[in-house]
Amino acid sequence: MSVPARRVLAEFIGTAFLVMAVVGSGIMASRLSPDDVGLQLLQNSLATGAALVALVVALQPVSAAFNPVVTLVERALGMIDTRTAAALIAAQFLGGLAGTVTAHLMFGLDAVTFSTRERTGTGLWLGEVIATIGLLLVIFGTVRSGRAEQVAFAVGGYITAAYWFTSSTSFANPAVTIARTLTDTFAGIAPASAPGFILAQLAGGAAGYALIRVLYPTLADSPAAIAATRKVLS
Amino acid sequence: MSVPARRVLAEFIGTAFLVMAVVGSGIMASRLSPDDVGLQLLQNSLATGAALVALVVALQPVSAAFNPVVTLVERALGMIDTRTAAALIAAQFLGGLAGTVTAHLMFGLDAVTFSTRERTGTGLWLGEVIATIGLLLVIFGTVRSGRAEQVAFAVGGYITAAYWFTSSTSFANPAVTIARTLTDTFAGIAPASAPGFILAQLAGGAAGYALIRVLYPTLADSPAAIAATRKVLS
Amino acid sequence: MSVPARRVLAEFIGTAFLVMAVVGSGIMASRLSPDDVGLQLLQNSLATGAALVALVVALQPVSAAFNPVVTLVERALGMIDTRTAAALIAAQFLGGLAGTVTAHLMFGLDAVTFSTRERTGTGLWLGEVIATIGLLLVIFGTVRSGRAEQVAFAVGGYITAAYWFTSSTSFANPAVTIARTLTDTFAGIAPASAPGFILAQLAGGAAGYALIRVLYPTLADSPAAIAATRKVLS
Amino acid sequence: MSVPARRVLAEFIGTAFLVMAVVGSGIMASRLSPDDVGLQLLQNSLATGAALVALVVALQPVSAAFNPVVTLVERALGMIDTRTAAALIAAQFLGGLAGTVTAHLMFGLDAVTFSTRERTGTGLWLGEVIATIGLLLVIFGTVRSGRAEQVAFAVGGYITAAYWFTSSTSFANPAVTIARTLTDTFAGIAPASAPGFILAQLAGGAAGYALIRVLYPTLADSPAAIAATRKVLS
Numbered sequence: 001m002s003v004p005a006r007r008v009l010a011e012f013i014g015t016a017f018l019v020m021a022v023v024g025s026g027i028m029a030s031r032l033s034p035d036d037v038g039l040q041l042l043q044n045s046l047a048t049g050a051a052l053v054a055l056v057v058a059l060q061p062v063s064a065a066f067n068p069v070v071t072l073v074e075r076a077l078g079m080i081d082t083r084t085a086a087a088l089i090a091a092q093f094l095g096g097l098a099g100t101v102t103a104h105l106m107f108g109l110d111a112v113t114f115s116t117r118e119r120t121g122t123g124l125w126l127g128e129v130i131a132t133i134g135l136l137l138v139i140f141g142t143v144r145s146g147r148a149e150q151v152a153f154a155v156g157g158y159i160t161a162a163y164w165f166t167s168s169t170s171f172a173n174p175a176v177t178i179a180r181t182l183t184d185t186f187a188g189i190a191p192a193s194a195p196g197f198i199l200a201q202l203a204g205g206a207a208g209y210a211l212i213r214v215l216y217p218t219l220a221d222s223p224a225a226i227a228a229t230r231k232v233l234s
Numbered sequence: 235m236s237v238p239a240r241r242v243l244a245e246f247i248g249t250a251f252l253v254m255a256v257v258g259s260g261i262m263a264s265r266l267s268p269d270d271v272g273l274q275l276l277q278n279s280l281a282t283g284a285a286l287v288a289l290v291v292a293l294q295p296v297s298a299a300f301n302p303v304v305t306l307v308e309r310a311l312g313m314i315d316t317r318t319a320a321a322l323i324a325a326q327f328l329g330g331l332a333g334t335v336t337a338h339l340m341f342g343l344d345a346v347t348f349s350t351r352e353r354t355g356t357g358l359w360l361g362e363v364i365a366t367i368g369l370l371l372v373i374f375g376t377v378r379s380g381r382a383e384q385v386a387f388a389v390g391g392y393i394t395a396a397y398w399f400t401s402s403t404s405f406a407n408p409a410v411t412i413a414r415t416l417t418d419t420f421a422g423i424a425p426a427s428a429p430g431f432i433l434a435q436l437a438g439g440a441a442g443y444a445l446i447r448v449l450y451p452t453l454a455d456s457p458a459a460i461a462a463t464r465k466v467l468s
Numbered sequence: 469m470s471v472p473a474r475r476v477l478a479e480f481i482g483t484a485f486l487v488m489a490v491v492g493s494g495i496m497a498s499r500l501s502p503d504d505v506g507l508q509l510l511q512n513s514l515a516t517g518a519a520l521v522a523l524v525v526a527l528q529p530v531s532a533a534f535n536p537v538v539t540l541v542e543r544a545l546g547m548i549d550t551r552t553a554a555a556l557i558a559a560q561f562l563g564g565l566a567g568t569v570t571a572h573l574m575f576g577l578d579a580v581t582f583s584t585r586e587r588t589g590t591g592l593w594l595g596e597v598i599a600t601i602g603l604l605l606v607i608f609g610t611v612r613s614g615r616a617e618q619v620a621f622a623v624g625g626y627i628t629a630a631y632w633f634t635s636s637t638s639f640a641n642p643a644v645t646i647a648r649t650l651t652d653t654f655a656g657i658a659p660a661s662a663p664g665f666i667l668a669q670l671a672g673g674a675a676g677y678a679l680i681r682v683l684y685p686t687l688a689d690s691p692a693a694i695a696a697t698r699k700v701l702s
Numbered sequence: 703m704s705v706p707a708r709r710v711l712a713e714f715i716g717t718a719f720l721v722m723a724v725v726g727s728g729i730m731a732s733r734l735s736p737d738d739v740g741l742q743l744l745q746n747s748l749a750t751g752a753a754l755v756a757l758v759v760a761l762q763p764v765s766a767a768f769n770p771v772v773t774l775v776e777r778a779l780g781m782i783d784t785r786t787a788a789a790l791i792a793a794q795f796l797g798g799l800a801g802t803v804t805a806h807l808m809f810g811l812d813a814v815t816f817s818t819r820e821r822t823g824t825g826l827w828l829g830e831v832i833a834t835i836g837l838l839l840v841i842f843g844t845v846r847s848g849r850a851e852q853v854a855f856a857v858g859g860y861i862t863a864a865y866w867f868t869s870s871t872s873f874a875n876p877a878v879t880i881a882r883t884l885t886d887t888f889a890g891i892a893p894a895s896a897p898g899f900i901l902a903q904l905a906g907g908a909a910g911y912a913l914i915r916v917l918y919p920t921l922a923d924s925p926a927a928i929a930a931t932r933k934v935l936s
Contacts, residue, residue, distance in 0.1 A: 006449055013445070017368055024399030033272025038501025042511055043276055047398035049518065050283065054368075054392035057384050058375030062449055102364060106401040108357040123576040130570060134485055134522075141526030147617070149381070150525050156391065157624065158522035164515035165492030167574040211481070215474055215530055240917055247913070251836055258867030267740025277744055281866035284751065288836075288860035291852050292843030296917055336832060340869040342825040383849070390859065506735025510745055517752065591810040598804060602719055602756075609760030615851070618759050625858065626756035632749035633726030635808040679715070683708055683764055 004084060007063035011088045012095040014059045015066045019099025019179045020106075021051035026186030027107045040186060041163060049160030056152035067173040068092055069205040073136055076209055089175075096179030104183065115181055115188025119168065125200040127168030132204025134162060135172045137211060144216040174198045238318060241297035245322045246329040248293045249300045253333025253413045254340075255285035260420030261341045274420060275397060283394030290386035301407040302326055303439040307370055310443055323409075330413030338417065349415055349422025353402065359434040361402030366438025368396060369406045371445060378450040408432045472552060475531035479556045480563040482527045483534045487567025487647045488574075489519035494654030495575045508654060509631060517628030524620035535641040536560055537673040541604055544677055557643070564647030572651065583649055583656025587636065593668040595636030600672025602630060603640045605679060612684040642666045706786060709765035713790045714797035716761045717768045721801025721881045722808075723753035728888030729809045742888060743865060751862030758854035769875040770794055771907040775838055778911055791877075798881030806885065817883055817890025821870065827902040829870030834906025836864060837874045839913060846918040876900045 025047035029040035056064045065071045068089045075085040101111045138158045142151045162170035171177045171189070177198055181191040189197065259281035263274040290298045299305045302323045309319040335345045372392045376385045396404035405411045405423070411432055415425040423431065493515035497508040524532045533539045536557045543553040569579045606626045610619045630638035639645045639657070645666055649659040657665065727749035731742040758766045767773045770791045777787040803813045840860045844853045864872035873879045873891070879900055883893040891899065 010449060013371070013449075017371075020364070021395050021399045024401070025395065028275070028398050028401075029272060031272075032275055033270055035270070036501055036503070036507070038497060038499075038507060038511060039270070039272060039276075041496070041500055042507075042514075043272060043398060046276075046280075046514075047395040050391035051395035051399065052391075054372045054388045054395065057381060057388040057391075058372045058379075059449075061379035061381070062375075102360075103399065106357050106361045106364060108355070108401070121576070123574050126570075127574045130488070130574060137481070137485075138522045138526045141530075145526075145529035147525060147529070149384070150617070150620075152384075153387070153621070154522045154525040157518035157520075157525075161489050161493065161515040161519035161522065164496045164511060165489045165519065165571065167492070167496075167576070215478060215481075215527075240919075244917060247839070247917075251839075254832070255863050255867045258869070259863065262743070262866045262869075263740060265740075266743055267738055269738070273738070273740060273744075277740060277866060280744075280748075281863040284859035285863035285867065286859075288840045288856045288863065291849060291856040291859075292840045292847075293917075295847035295849070296843075336828075337867065340825050340829045340832060342823070342869070383852070386852075387855070504735055504737070504741070506731060506733075506741060506745060509730070509734055510741075510748075514748075589810070591808050594804075595808045598722070598808060605715070605719075606756045606760045609764075613760075613763035615759060615763070618851070618854075621855070622756045622759040625752035625754075625759075629723050629727065629749040629753035629756065632730045632745060633723045633753065633805065635726070635730075635810070683712060683715075683761075 004087065007084070008087050008091045010059045010062035010064065011066065011091040012098070014055050014064055015092045015095030015175055015179075016099040016102065017055055018048075018051065018066050019096045019176055020103045021048050022176060023100055023180065023183050023185065023187045024103040024106060027103065027109075030186040041169070044186065045160050045163035048163065049156040052159055053152045053156035056155055060148070060151060063088065066092060066095075066175070067135075068175055069132060069173065069201055070136070070139060072205060073140065073209050073212070077140070077212075092175040093178060096175040097182065100179045100182045109185070112182045113184040115184045115190050117184075117188045117193075118190045119193040120196055124168040125196055127166035128171060128197050128200035129204040129207065131162050131166045131168060131170035131172040132201045133208040133211065134158060135170075136205065136208030137215075140208075140212045141216060144212070144218075168197070171197055172201060172204070174201055177201070238321065241318070242321050242325045244293045244296035244298065245300065245325040246332070248289050248298055249326045249329030249409055249413075250333040250336065251289055252282075252285065252300050253330045253410055254337045255282050256410060257334055257414065257417050257419065257421045258337040258340060261337065261343075264420040275403070278420065279394050279397035282397065283390040286393055287386045287390035290389055294382070294385060297322065300326060300329075300409070301369075302409050303366055303407065303435055304370070304373060306439060307374065307443050307446070311374075311446075326409035327412060330409040331416065334413045334416045343419075346416045347418040349418045349424050351418075351422045351427075352424045353427040354430055358402040359430055361400035362405060362431050362434035363438040363441065365396050365400045365402060365404035365406040366435045367442040367445065368392060369404075370439065370442030371449075374442075374446045375450060378446070378452075402431070405431055406435060406438070408435055411435070472555065475552070476555050476559045478527045478530035478532065479534065479559040480566070482523050482532055483560045483563030483643055484567040484570065485523055486516075486519065486534050487564045487644055488571045489516050490644060491568055491648065491651050491653065491655045492571040492574060495571065495577075498654040509637065512654065513628050513631035513637075516631065517624040520627055521620045521624035524623055528616070528619060531556065534560060534563075534643070535603075536643050537600055537641065537669055538604070538607060540673060541608065541677050541680070545608075545680075560643040561646060564643040565650065568647045568650045577653070580650045581652040583652045583658050585652075585656045585661075586658045587661045588664055592636040593664055595634035596639060596665050596668035597672040597675065599630050599634045599636060599638035599640040600669045601676040601679065602626060603638075604673065604676030605683070608676075608680045609684060612680070612686075636665070639665055640669060640672070642669055645669070706789065709786070710789050710793045712761045712764035712766065713768065713793040714800070716757050716766055717794045717797030717877055718801040718804065719757055720750075720753065720768050721798045721878055722805045723750050724878060725802055725882065725885050725887065725889045726805040726808060729805065729811075732888040743871070746888065747862050747865035750865065751858040754861055755854045755858035758857055762850070762853065765790065768794060768797075768877070769837075770877055771834060771875065771903055772838070772841060774907060775842065775911050775914070779842075779914075794877035795880060798877040799884065802881045802884045811887070814884045815886040817886045817892050819886075819890045819895075820892045821895045822898055826870040827898055829868035830873060830899050830902035831906040831909065833864050833868045833870060833872035833874040834903045835910040835913065836860060837872075838907065838910030839917075842910075842914045843918060846914070846920075870899070873899055874903060874906070876903055879903070
């Protein structure tokens with residue numbers, strides 16, 4: 001199998017496991033701790049963050065965006081070409097759907113159940129803008145400063161936290177958002193609420209891209225980046 | 235003591251501690267938080283994941299599969315020979331039994347009590363298939379891409395998450411499954427339910443092996459990565 | 469944008485996200501788990517620590533003190549000049565305010581609401597002294613011994629723990645303290661209580677600085693340590 | 703200040719912060735979550751493990767055993783001389799006492815209150831033996847295989863887990879045990895129960911030492927691993 005095909009497969013598998021982590025842990029949490037929604041979100045957020053650490057460590061050397069906004073920013077930064085980006089994004093959406101269906105089958109639910117949970121309003125949309133800016137800052141800040149081997153831990157920590165500090169519980173990912181419209185469980189989002197979330201994520205993506213260009217104008221091997229890094233040690 | 239004997243001992247000790255972590259933390263959790271099963275699983279999953287980080291960091295340079303499916307895949311990939319695999323797997327099963335007995339004695343229980351907790355059904359079996367595929371992907375994806383020193387964190391994160399996102403709470407390990415038949419506590423599984431779980435784990439093992447061959451057809455190809463990987467595996 | 473301007477921006481953005489993590493997760497926690505303050509603090513402390521891991525990993529190569537006391541100690545150690553320190557500290561205070569306002573808007577609250585939560589007394593002030601000494605010890609001990617790439621994990625772990633083991637829940641940061649006067653939510657502190665906290669933080673800063681000078685009189689001076697440090701940056 | 707004096711100070715400060723983390727988080731947990739002892743132990747165990755990550759990362763390059771049994775094993779392995787070991791152990795006991803007193807003063811309690819909590823019985827003593835064997839295996843396995851820079855994470859993970867999987871909640875440290883006799887709070891142990899715990903820890907220390915000699919008969923034998931290990935230990 002050629003390298004691009006491996007990358008497409010890695011995005012499919014990784015996004016499927018990510019959505020399984022989000023949806024499956026939400027089902028388990030609401031079944032086992034029915035009396036405290038905060039405890040459910042704690043279980044859901046720790047499971048998601050821990051899964052991200054594992055998935056990014058294992059799949060990053062092949063391909064591990066799992067997120068169309070991240071892939072679009074990689075395209076905008078010239079890291080990949082348009083055709084590759086399109087293929088990876090398609091794999092992310094399909095992987096997300098596979099993740100929801102697999103989670104449902106594991107837990108004895110119908111393969112697909114449309115969510116009835118509305119998530120709308122300016123507060124939540126601002127939450128998604130902020131969540132996406134932060135995610136991009138964490139991913140590309142880490143990579144562009146030459147710490148690619150720490151991305152998994154930064155992303156896992158960020159998402160665990162952002163479940164709590166953003167009002168929207170930080171979807172920050174269009175593929176995961178679509179996948180979550182298909183589950184009428186803890187992690188679900190009503191299909192009618194998805195466009196608002198995705199538009200907010202794209203807006204956050206544009207803002208995050210601009211911020212990255214300002215904070216990290218070049219990859220780590222520029223003299224400026226090296227000098228800035230050296231500062232920390234002196 | 236020759237290197238192979240050290241490896242056998244490391245598998246025995248490591249699997250014993252892993253099963254102690256699973257069984258012991260389950261006993262403690264159900265005693266101290268009797269009113270919320272979800273809180274018990276949170277305690278159980280965090281303790282198991284944290285123990286795995288420690289055990290894999292400390293024992294990986296000797297031998298740290300702790301899992302017959304992992305050892306079988308190592309054999310299939312040509313990393314070890316058949317006799318070594320057989321010895322390691324025997325040590326894993328014996329270590330698991332020692333872990334259950336030790337946990338029971340620490341908590342003042344009879345050395346062995348057969349579990350009465352049935353765990354059956356296609357949903358749970360699918361959970362074990364998925365759990366095992368994911369575990370193999372995380373372990374071998376990490377090692378084969380030259381990140382062997384991060385395996386402990388990836389595995390610890392994965393298992394913590396998979397307790398939550400798989401319907402079966404992710405046993406994913408035949409030696410641990412057998413050891414858990416011998417404890418009529420939180421982590422137990424009725425002996426009659428064990429064959430179904432183990433068959434599902436083996437099926438997941440076969441699927442995971444195929445996936446690894448596709449995603450990581452070769453070891454990481456930089457000389458440093460290969461050297462690092464080889465050192466850990468030898 | 470020149471390097472110093474990037475540093476100012478990084479301090480602004482990073483402190484804003486840190487305060488969002490503190491304030492936002494406190495709002496979410498008290499809304500979702502209203503019956504158990506300890507569970508709220510667990511959610512709040514894990515979110516804050518996890519956010520710190522992400523923010524420090526991503527922003528450290530540009531600038532990631534997020535804390536005037538830390539910046540003052542950097543100045544005292546000769547790592548930065550006075551003008552840079554002043555600019556970074558200003559950015560931290562402004563970033564903190566932006567963080568509170570953004571958290572409020574995300575959660576549908578007024579932009580600013582003065583806290584009514586009094587936090588005074590010698591026990592709490594001692595808590596802040598201890599919390600700040602420990603934070604400085606962790607940051608500068610790690611950096612000065614050539615482990616700069618592990619600062620994020622050390623700081624994240626320390627703050628998660630210090631929320632619990634200090635009576636004051638470890639503010640340990642004047643910019644964050646001021647930002648928390650502007651939120652009448654879980655993480656708030658009454659404006660009248662802020663001066664006592666900040667004085668205690670400055671006292672802890674002086675004590676921490678002295679301790680660092682004794683424990684780490686020089687940068688890691690063995691050739692191996694220097695080589696290891698350089699390797700991370702190269 | 704000469705290097706040995708720095709080491710003594712590091713052991714004093716580090717053990718004081720470790721005991722503060724244990725005792726202080728126990729006080730906070732029992733005050734804020736009075737209705738669920740399991741939730742208290744979760745808060746206590748996560749705070750302790752997170753503090754250990756920070757303290758070991760920051761202090762390991764100076765000295766970071768914080769535990770007389772660990773120091774005794776270092777002596778038995780020839781890593782330090784008898785006089786140094788005695789000085790470090792004295793600092794650990796004194797640091798532990800300082801930690802309890804400081805925690806009490808932060809939380810508005812009398813400086814010292816003898817614990818009335820009995821902890822006796824063969825199950826608990828076996829728990830301490832197992833806890834100490836595991837701790838030594840994790841520390842020395844990690845260091846002797848050339849992964850000294852990961853000790854902090856391994857130890858933090860191990861202790862978090864061992865709070866749950868050992869019946870004794872894993873004191874595993876004579877200096878911390880003595881310090882915990884002086885606090886009639888969540889983490890306390892009645893003075894009359896301390897000798898049994900300490901004897902069990904010493905027995906576990908002897909068994910752990912033997913196990914390390916078998917599993918890791920030599921230091922990691924690559925030059926880089928040896929250099930890295932020696933650097934940390936020197």
